[in-house]
Amino acid sequence: MYRRRFLRRTGAVGSAAVGVALAGCAGVGGEPDYDVGMLATAYQPREITVSVGDTVVWENTSARAHTVTATAGGLPDGAEFFASGGFDDYETAESAWQSDFGGRLESGDRFQHTFTVPGAHEYVCIPHRKAGMYGTVVVEE
Structure with a gap:
């Protein structure tokens, strides 16, 4: 797994409010791949x-x-x-x-x-x- 993708995936696992705030930052269009x-x-x-x-x-x-x-x-x-x-x-x-x-x-x-x-x-x-x-x-x- 690539480091950036791992960080994107684990960064969005926090609380619901944080997950919503990070959803747009998960990758281009929210696509982590x-x-x-x-x-x-x-x-x-x-x-x-x-x-x-x-x-x-x-x-x-x-x-x-x-x-x-x-x-x-x-x-x-x-x-x-x-x-x-x-x-x-x-x-x-x-x-x-x-x-x-x-x-x-x-x-x-x-x-x-x-x-x-x-x-x-x-x-x-x-x-x-x-x-x-x-x-x-x-x-x-």
Whole structure:
């Protein structure tokens, strides 16, 4: 079990008043099984803070197709590139999207990545980047 998910679950077990107060903080939309949801043109939340070694799970919670793609130049030195579709770099991910919607996450699909390098890890939804669909995972030691 992931530490954040454990804390979310146990944090909501308190008194009824506390449980109600924490219900909206249990995760995106109250769903404890993912960390970042996807709206029509936004990640929710847009920024998340985790610890080194944590795994972040994104779920497409909208009806539109999305991607999760690290931005070119948006990773700390030594960080592994990440992208739905398993691409090795941004250019390849963008080309795959343009040619056959590579890396596409349909409604209900999930993508996950484990972060091993501290710092800000920026990512984007390739088809919705012009609409401002960007996110950041801040990784702390």
